[in-house]
Amino acid sequence: MENNNVNVINEELDLNEILRVRREKLSNLVASGKNPFEKVRYDRDAYSQDVKDDYENYEGKTVGVAGRLISKRIMGKASFAVILDGKGTIQSYLSINDLGDSYLEFKEYDIGDIIGITGRVFKTRTGEVSVHAESVELLSKSLLPLPEKYHGLKDEDTRYRQREIDLIANPEVKRTFIARSKIMSEIRKYLDGVGYLEVDTPVLQPLEIGAAARPFKTHHNALDIDMYLRIETELYLKRLIVGGFDKVYEVGRIFRNEGMDRSHNPEFTTVEMYQAYSDYIDMMNLIEDMYKTITVNVLGTDKITYQGIEIDMGKKWERLTMVEAVKKYAGVDYNDWATDEDARAVADKMGVEVEEGKNATKGHVLIAFFDKYVEDNLIQPTIIYDYPVENSPLAKRKPSNPAFTERFEYFIYAREMGNAFSELNDPIDQKERFVKQVAEKRAKGGNDARVDEDFVTALEYGLPPTGGLGFGVDRLVMLLTDSASIRDVILFPTMKPVKK
Numbered sequence: 272m273e274n275n276n277v278n279v280i281n282e283e284l285d286l287n288e289i290l291r292v293r294r295e296k297l298s299n300l301v302a303s304g305k306n307p308f309e310k311v312r313y314d315r316d317a318y319s320q321d322v323k324d325d326y327e328n329y330e331g332k333t334v335g336v337a338g339r340l341i342s343k344r345i346m347g348k349a350s351f352a353v354i355l356d357g358k359g360t361i362q363s364y365l366s367i368n369d370l371g372d373s374y375l376e377f378k379e380y381d382i383g384d385i386i387g388i389t390g391r392v393f394k395t396r397t398g399e400v401s402v403h404a405e406s407v408e409l410l411s412k413s414l415l416p417l418p419e420k421y422h423g424l425k426d427e428d429t430r431y432r433q434r435e436i437d438l439i440a441n442p443e444v445k446r447t448f449i450a451r452s453k454i455m456s457e458i459r460k461y462l463d464g465v466g467y468l469e470v471d472t473p474v475l476q477p478l479e480i481g482a483a484a485r486p487f488k489t490h491h492n493a494l495d496i497d498m499y500l501r502i503e504t505e506l507y508l509k510r511l512i513v514g515g516f517d518k519v520y521e522v523g524r525i526f527r528n529e530g531m532d533r534s535h536n537p538e539f540t541t542v543e544m545y546q547a548y549s550d551y552i553d554m555m556n557l558i559e560d561m562y563k564t565i566t567v568n569v570l571g572t573d574k575i576t577y578q579g580i581e582i583d584m585g586k587k588w589e590r591l592t593m594v595e596a597v598k599k600y601a602g603v604d605y606n607d608w609a610t611d612e613d614a615r616a617v618a619d620k621m622g623v624e625v626e627e628g629k630n631a632t633k634g635h636v637l638i639a640f641f642d643k644y645v646e647d648n649l650i651q652p653t654i655i656y657d658y659p660v661e662n663s664p665l666a667k668r669k670p671s672n673p674a675f676t677e678r679f680e681y682f683i684y685a686r687e688m689g690n691a692f693s694e695l696n697d698p699i700d701q702k703e704r705f706v707k708q709v710a711e712k713r714a715k716g717g718n719d720a721r722v723d724e725d726f727v728t729a730l731e732y733g734l735p736p737t738g739g740l741g742f743g744v745d746r747l748v749m750l751l752t753d754s755a756s757i758r759d760v761i762l763f764p765t766m767k768p769v770k771k
Contacts, residue, residue, distance in 0.1 A: 286416075293381060293414050300412070307409045313337050313387040319354070319361035322392055323400045329392040336361060336402055337387040337410065339439065340380055341417075350377070351401075354386060355439065362401040363388045373407050383413030431758050432766050444759075450569060451748045451760055455522065457565045458542055458744070465557070467518040467544055472507035474500060474524065479719040483712070485528040487537075488719070497719070500526035504543045505665065505741065509694060510729045512547050512737050520544035522744070533756040534686060537765050540744040545694070549738035551666075551677045554691040555654055558681060558740055559588050562652070562747075569751055577684055577753055584652060588681070592657040593641055601644035608633050634659025634674060649682035664704045666692035683750060689742030696737065698730035 300306060317334035338356030349366040365388075367374040380386060390404040418429065418436060430437040430444075437444050459469065475498045479486055486499040504523040511519050525541050546553065566584045567573050573585030594605045603621070608614040614636035618625050625631040625639040637659055649655070656679035660668060666676035677693035695701050705722040712720040748760040758764040 289416050290414070293412070293416075296379060296381070297412050297414065300409070305409070307384075307412045310408075310410045313408070313410055314389075315356075315387065318358040319356050320358035322361060322402075323359070326392070326394070326400050331391060331393070333389060333391050333405065334402060335387065335389045336363075338385070339413075340382055340384045340386050341439075342382065343380070345378060348374075350374075352377075352386075352388075354388065359442070362395075362399055363390065363404050363407075364395070364401055365404040365407060369403070369405060370407060376409070377407050380409060381413055381416070383415070383417050384409060385411035385413070427758075428766075431764050432769070434762055447748075447752045447754060447760060448762060450752050453569050454565060454748055454751060455744065457568050458522070458561075460568075461561050461564055462520050462542075462544060465518075467520045467546075468516060470508070470511060470516075470519050470521055472501075472504050472511075472521060472523070474526075476501050478721045478723065480506070480721070480723050487526050487528045499719075502527050503741070504541065505739065506723055506726045508543055508545050509734060509737065509739065510726065512545050513729045513732055513734050517547045518544070531765065533758075534746060534749070536745070536757050536761055539757070539761070541741050542744060543739070543741035545737055545739040547735045547737050550693040550736065551656065551679055551691050551738055554738040554740040555590065555656070555679060555681075558689060558691070558742070559652070559654075565747075566751060575751065575753075577750055578755060580650060580684065582651060582683060582750075586651075588652040588654055590654040590656065593637060593655055593659070593675075594657065596645045596655050597637060597640045599645075600648050601640050603640055605633065605637050608636070611636075632659075632661060634661035638662055646682065646687070647685045649685050652681065652683050654679050654681045663692070664708050665695055665701075667695045667697075668700075686746060688746055688750075689740060691738070691740035694734065694737040694739045696730060696734035698727050701730055702727050 297307075314335045315337040317329070317336055319336065319338070322329045322334060322336070336354065336356065338354035341353050341355045341360065343350055343352040348368070349364070352363050352365060353360050354363065365374060365377055370377065387408045387410050388402055388404050389406045390402040393401060393403050395401055417439065430441075463469070475489070475491070477496065477498055479488075479499050480502070484502040486502050489498050489500065490496070491498050501523070502525060504521045504525070508519055508521060520542060522540065522542050524538065526538050528537060529535065531537065563573055563584055566575065573583070575582050575584060591599065598604050601621075603617060605614075608617065611632045614633040615625065615629070615631055618631070618636050618639060623636070623639050623643055625636055627635045631639075638661065641655075645655070656677075657669065657675045658666065658678040658680075660666075660674060660676050663676040663678045666678040669675045669677055678691065680687050680690050682688060695704070702722065705727070709720045709722055745757050745760050748754070749757060752760060754760050
């Protein structure tokens with residue numbers, strides 16, 4: 272134990288000494304009129320990977336490269352250095368014969384400094400593409416050292432809390448976020464290509480709607496009213512359909528004041544889309560084709576490997592009603608239950624816990640069976656449709672069976688990826704469901720929950736038959752980048768503050 276304490280003390284002393292030395296170097300630079308923080312630009316005209324990939328055209332030419340100094344090897348009057356730029360790394364050869372006093376200044380540079388090098392492209396005797404420096408310049412001073420052993424940095428807390436270090440240390444992390452940007456672009460490209468219009472709706476909302484998710488609450492000082500960060504974009508988007516737009520979508524940041532795990536972050540990104548004169552079958556066809564298209568355009572194949580399991584995005588997705596899925600995986604048939612009491616008895620017999628207890632309906636019991644027996648089996652892309660009305664307050668009832676709604680969710684790798692409805696457009700039915708939902712939420716302590724009367728009023732003007740669908744962007748990025756945690760695909764995930 273004492274040895275550990277001594278090691279900690281020594282590390283702190285070492286760090287303090289490094290910090291002192293780096294600040295002293297900065298002071299000396301400022302005193303000599305060479306303050307690196309006064310630099311405003313640098314004529315960079317080449318990136319590392321471009322030079323390597325197209326060496327034949329770059330050989331012998333003079334280029335300007337710039338980036339972070341990540342290694343240097345001093346050999347007296349000559350040195351090798353490696354810089355990291357936006358596309359990778361490249362080596363440079365520097366000598367006192369070529370650089371004069373600038374070489375002596377370079378020898379004082381620290382790992383982490385931002386530097387610019389102008390020189391001729393060549394290959395070393397070992398065949399490594401390099402830049403023979405003709406000039407070198409300090410562009411920004413690094414006052415903090417990179418973490419020890421930052422190459423291959425694995426500590427998750429450091430990686431997520433200091434993403435900038437993670438990006439320096441782990442090239443694959445940068446590739447993940449480049450892929451995320453490509454995925455976002457492909458989503459927009461696909462929806463724009465089939466006639467959807469991208470729109471923006473408010474993040475700050477004046478009331479806590481009666482949905483199950485718990486919102487973040489804030490206060491608007493000028494209006495002296497409480498406001499809530501949105502938990503979805505749905506209601507405003509459907510009001511736009513009322514207003515005459517036929518196809519709209521929003522890429523929206525969503526906020527839910529709930530727990531965190533490997534697939535949940537309190538702040539996340541969704542895409543919601545609504546199409547007039549369509550239904551949930553149209554949405555099924557759209558999302559299946561969209562996922563296949565995006566996967567091929569981003570990865571070049573419709574077969575992916577996620578966490579060691581091959582997933583075939585290209586084949587026809589299986590489609591099962593919730594009743595069919597429960598019968599398939601639990602061996603229980605909803606249609607055998609004549610009453611709610613029958614359903615609760617079967618749940619008790621099979622040890623299925625139903626949250627609603629003695630008030631549980633057949634629909635509640637069906638949902639409980641689905642959660643326990645079905646979801647974990649849905650590895651390949653699967654659409655589960657026709658949900659009980661009990662957990663679908665915004666979906667239209669099935670005309671052939673009003674106990675169910677025209678709603679579906681789709682699952683990949685036993686994970687719910689998105690949710691869709693034939694949207695409820697009956698304002699009377701909608702108002703009744705909102706009232707019931709608000710009452711249930713208030714019974715659980717959500718005293719701020721209210722009916723969105725503005726939305727009900729919009730429905731009273733007339734919402735055409737509409738199909739709607741929403742999905743989480745972060746989970747799609749996880750899937751296509753083989754990322755195990757949602758924190759791996761959000762640049763700055765929510766973290767508990769460190770006490771200092």
